[in-house]
Structures are given as C-alpha cells and as structure tokens.
Amino acid sequence: IFIEILDINDNIPTFKEHSIKIEMAESTPPSTRFQLLPAHDDDVGSNSRLKYSLSSTSDDNLYLTTTKHFDRETIDRYDLEVIVSDNGTPRLSSTLQVEIRILDINDNPPVFYNDTYRFYVLENTTIGALIGRISAYDLDDGVNSNITYKLLHLNIIGNALRTVNSNIISIDAVNGDVLLESVLDYESDKYYHYTVEASDCGVPTLSAYTQVSILVQDSNDNFPHISL
Ligand SMILES: [Ca+2]
Ligand SMILES: [Ca+2]
Numbered sequence: 525i526f527i528e529i530l531d532i533n534d535n536i537p538t539f540k541e542h543s544i545k546i547e548m549a550e551s552t553p554p555s556t557r558f559q560l561l562p563a564h565d566d567d568v569g570s571n572s573r574l575k576y577s578l579s580s581t582s583d584d585n586l587y588l589t590t591t592k593h594f595d596r597e598t599i600d601r602y603d604l605e606v607i608v609s610d611n612g613t614p615r616l617s618s619t620l621q622v623e624i625r626i627l628d629i630n631d632n633p634p635v636f637y638n639d640t641y642r643f644y645v646l647e648n649t650t651i652g653a654l655i656g657r658i659s660a661y662d663l664d665d666g667v668n669s670n671i672t673y674k675l676l677h678l679n680i681i682g683n684a685l686r687t688v689n690s691n692i693i694s695i696d697a698v699n700g701d702v703l704l705e706s707v708l709d710y711e712s713d714k715y716y717h718y719t720v721e722a723s724d725c726g727v728p729t730l731s732a733y734t735q736v737s738i739l740v741q742d743s744n745d746n747f748p749h750i751s752l
C-alpha cells in the first residue's frame with residue numbers, strides 16, 4: 525500500500541513581527557531598495573507559495589522600493605501594510621505594518637522674516653540698549669534648523685561711505701537681539717549699514733544674508749548759537 529499524504533493549506537504565512545519601523549534619509553533617491561524579512565509558511569507546494577502586495581519580490585527576498593523623492597518638511601512619516609498570501613485553497617494571508625520615518629537632511633537655508641531691517645535710534649541712547657531684533661526661521665529639524673547670527677561688516681554713511689573696525693552694534697548669536705555698543709552722534713554719522721548672516725548648524729552649513737540699517741535720530745544736544 526502506498527499512502528500519499530497530501531498537504532492541506534492549514535498554515536497561514538506569517539511575518540516574524542507584526543510591525544516594523546524603518547528610517548530613511550530624506551535624501552534617499554527613488555529606486556532605493558530596502559530589504560524586509562520574508563514571511564514564512566509551513567505548508568508545501570502552492571500552499572506555501574507566497575505572494576506579496578505593495579512590494580517587488582523575488583523568490584526569497586522581500587523589498588520595499590522607493591519610487592519618489594522624499595521631503596521631510598512635507599511628509600515625515602509613511603504607514604504601509606504589506607500583505608502576504610499563499611497560493612492555497614482557500615488562500616491564507618497575513619499582514620505586516622511598516623512605519624517609515626523620514627530622517628532630516630539639511631536642505632533648507634535659514635530665511636529671514638523680513639527682507640531688510642531698519643532700526644531708528646535716538647543719538648542719546650545708552651550703550652547696551654536693545655535697539656531691535658533680527659530673526660530667521662529654518663524649515664529643517666534639530667541642529668539643521670538651529671540658527672546663529674553674525675555681523676559681517678559695517679559701512680557708515682555720514683557724508684561718505686567708509687568702513688570702521690569698531691562695532692556700533694552687536695548681535696546676539698542665539699536670539700538675534702541687536703544691542704547698541706557705542707556712543708552715537710547724529711551730527712557726525714546719521715546712518716549705519718550692516719550685513720547680517722544667519723547660519724544653521726547642519727553639515728554642511730547653509731546661510732542667508734540680510735541688510736540692516738541703523739538710522740540715528742537727532743536729539744537736542746547742541747546749544748543754540750547766540751550772536752550778540
Ligand atoms: Ca499555507
Ligand atoms: Ca526637504
């Protein structure tokens with residue numbers, strides 16, 4: 525007597541885990557393949573011949589393949605479901621939850637809230653006074669969006685354009701506060717012009733620049749000339 529034991533489809537194909545988390549850099553190009561652990565089915569023949577949806581497959585490998593460019597600033601997370609089914613009758617299947625986190629890349633420079641800045645300061649303002657604030661934002665995440673501010677150069681326009689070494693103002697590197705650092709005199713210099721740089725802390729660093737004008741306002745500090 526020859527007894528042939530026929531397989532029935534009594535095993536569901538299963539993934540080792542119900543859910544997985546994958547991290548992909550924002551800069552991951554399309555057509556990048558991420559290998560996933562394949563499902564397992566204890567049956568034989570077509571009862572264990574597995575087919576995945578939402579994936580490209582080969583005989584024994586399961587891949588997720590990226591099809592487009594990511595932008596973490598627009599979408600930073602994708603939730604997918606991979607379905608595996610065998611080829612038995614009835615067809616049995618199970619699912620794998622896949623959470624994809626898009627990791628930030630420094631692809632946005634800082635942006636100033638204003639195109640240019642103009643501060644009016646009375647000439648008798650005390651040294652150390654807050655005369656304005658310069659502020660920028662950055663769409664990236666973490667250090668890629670941490671901004672530091674810096675004064676680049678100074679041109680005074682009184683009657684002629686010239687550059688001086690001593691700073692009339694300083695800028696707080698962290699919060700962009702602009703402080704007066706020197707005594708002003710409307711009668712000698714009415715206008716100061718700076719370039720301010722905002723840089724993020726990404727690698728490589730991205731920077732933006734803005735123009736800042738300080739306009740000195742006259743206060744009544746000159747005695748009238750009296751002719752006798
Ligand atoms: Ca099966
Ligand atoms: Ca981006």
Ligand SMILES: [Ca+2]
Nearest residue numbers: 628629631664
């Ligand atoms: Ca980014």
Ligand SMILES: [Ca+2]
Nearest residue numbers: 632664668724
């Ligand atoms: Ca940035």
